[in-house]
Amino acid sequence: MTSWKDYQEKNKDRFLQELLDLLRIPSVSAKSECREDMKRCAEAVKKSLLEAGVDRAEVYNTDGHPIVYGEKIVDPSKPTVLVYGHYDVQPAEPLELWNSPPFEPVVRDGKIYARGSADDKGQFYMHVKALEIMTKTNSLPGNIKFLIEGEEEVGSSNLGKFVRANKELLKADVILISDSSMLSMDTPSIDIGVRGLSYIQVEVTGPNRDLHSGIYGGAVANPILILSKMIASCHDENNRITIPGFYDDVLEASEAERKLMAQAPYDEAAYKHDLGVKELWGEKGYTTNERTGIRPTLELNGIWGGYTGEGSKTVLPSKAFAKISARLVPNQSSEKITAMLLDHFRKIAPASVRVEAEAFHGGEPYITPIDSPAYQAAAKAIQTSFGKNAIPVRGGGSIPICSIMEKELGVKIVFMGFGLDSDNLHSPNEKFDLFNYYKGIETIPYFHKFFAESR
């Protein structure tokens, strides 16, 4: 029998080319102009699953973008792993900052540059290729199901409905997700949680039209100024969020967990150098790892208003806008915090302006236990392929569907991410190291093996 490694070695160029083909599809879920590309991408994912050896695969239409499902049932009595991933990607803007076009993937210095290379096409595709390896070498130790959605980057609002309506179809013993990162390839790690998310947009209207800033300046509230004041008021001098009740439901991490977190390797000088900043920023009293892992945050994702073109224009604008999001930790509720944010921004608006606030997508925070057989199988798989023990860490990002899937399907989630924090997720020049891609494909079959053996 060909070994997993030999099979991968013989097919590695094709494994790469197939991923590059997938990355060429601009599957930006946030943009209505990409609707057809989203359908095309879903069909491509279905085809890749069939070619990798699933018994059946389907594209399910939803009120939003399609969901791809596939399964290979070797024996209903054997354990089933449900692989979750997403084929949609973040918008690529600002385009001018990309060194090569976001949807024309290139390999430079051993890295695949393209929007979605790490988040999440490159990572879910590792599972497709791992399936191919196991089927072609007749070594799949259990059943495998795939649930690859197209709305992760916009809140997975239709996936929840799909999961609730298809509990039998999706029945599994564990959910396996590669949509996160490791500390480094030298320091493998496993995420034990993701933060939740609340995302809103605030629109501040001053006068009913753009005005001449000389004729009306000083007489009418400037919506940019008012919005700036509203934003500025949301953090105090210790960079704590001032919105009343924001921290009420936060489950503080234990001293023991904080001590464990402090053992993760962290080089502040290197971290600052990588980001090009002289000083870091954040909530007083917490380390950098804590601020991005166990603490909730409030971020400004976008702001605009008035004249933003070349040169100068002396306008007092009618409107100013901001996109604002919060990352949430256990036991904060996305729904509650979203309502709190909307309410807060409406409430703090002075009478000189009108404020409209609307909610975008959200997601609940999620934590997985490290003593489950599934987590142990992941740890053992990484130990086998990396030759090192994985450190458990709390991830800063959000995967909105986690808490819903666990609740509806009644099983735990294991995060086995092979990206890096420096992969420029959601940023220009997103990349995924070839080494990580192949290492992931190498590691995943071990997870299936050890998980099946643990049952």
Added chain:
Amino acid sequence: MTSWKDYQEKNKDRFLQELLDLLRIPSVSAKSECREDMKRCAEAVKKSLLEAGVDRAEVYNTDGHPIVYGEKIVDPSKPTVLVYGHYDVQPAEPLELWNSPPFEPVVRDGKIYARGSADDKGQFYMHVKALEIMTKTNSLPGNIKFLIEGEEEVGSSNLGKFVRANKELLKADVILISDSSMLSMDTPSIDIGVRGLSYIQVEVTGPNRDLHSGIYGGAVANPILILSKMIASCHDENNRITIPGFYDDVLEASEAERKLMAQAPYDEAAYKHDLGVKELWGEKGYTTNERTGIRPTLELNGIWGGYTGEGSKTVLPSKAFAKISARLVPNQSSEKITAMLLDHFRKIAPASVRVEAEAFHGGEPYITPIDSPAYQAAAKAIQTSFGKNAIPVRGGGSIPICSIMEKELGVKIVFMGFGLDSDNLHSPNEKFDLFNYYKGIETIPYFHKFFAESR
């Protein structure tokens, strides 16, 4: 001899069509893409001057946009009026808010809708047509010179040089400018001053690239948040500007002047209704007319950063920008305040970000005396054509070149504006009432008559 009024009546349709032709040229001085249109517009102005009866007209090239000069010297011993105006216009954005395209002028409900209709093509063109009336009726009482520039909306940086180098050419007994407004056609007024201007752009850089707001949120300064805090800190709870030294050179208006200002008709309910706001805003302790006339202000003209497109993107952006301007009053210095603003924004930046601040154009505040023969001639001209006395008011806008022209040419300026504050200057749907256009053309010859008689 045909009367001025008869001549205008016979030619009024052509007077309108000629203006509409001028308004069709997108002469946006701030935009490099409009460079050729600027040249085309300058040539069109020159042609219109020649057709109206000047002895000679020239287009002078500068390091920026061309300057148009024209003159009709009836007798060197007679008084000379130098008419200043500008053929450049503000950018038309946001285009989607225009009811008709900004450079396809239309007349609706007795109003000319187009960018530049009131500011300033429609207003300087009144002088061109007034010249035509006086030459065609053989009634020009003195000499007339035209200085029509193309950089008023971007700070007139090349006009200063031109004025200094051409003092003999531009020699005059008064400078007459129609680039301002009246309280209303029922309440004619004459501006006795303009505010000065300082305009800067601030760029705040946090991390060296856009980041995933989940992975880095809470660890690195968000430039939008920092910029918002910087902006918010510039006004106190009484909406006074907090920048140290900002008010130091302000020449406070006398109680007498404030009492005079308070007599100008002002209907706060109507003012608020027109602007669609529930409450006005501004520096405590001053009336609306005072805040827009005799007080300096600090306005936000534009802000942008992060994701501003459709939907949501969870990005922690690398950069955020703002365009910020101050209106200045006597005796503030534009140069000094600009330096103060640049210095302030650089200084208040925390170490977690880098701030770059650059100066755009500026201009000095200017006040004209109401006891001069030129002002009296303007007042008498308005009294003659409107049948009412004009109220002296302080204008809120800025005409950067005023103080330079007075200093270099040694003569006073008279503002005879025929626009309205509600003309949507610098805003979508800029308009100029046909009534005002024709009333201006009717009034201007009286100014020449009375001014010549006063010498």
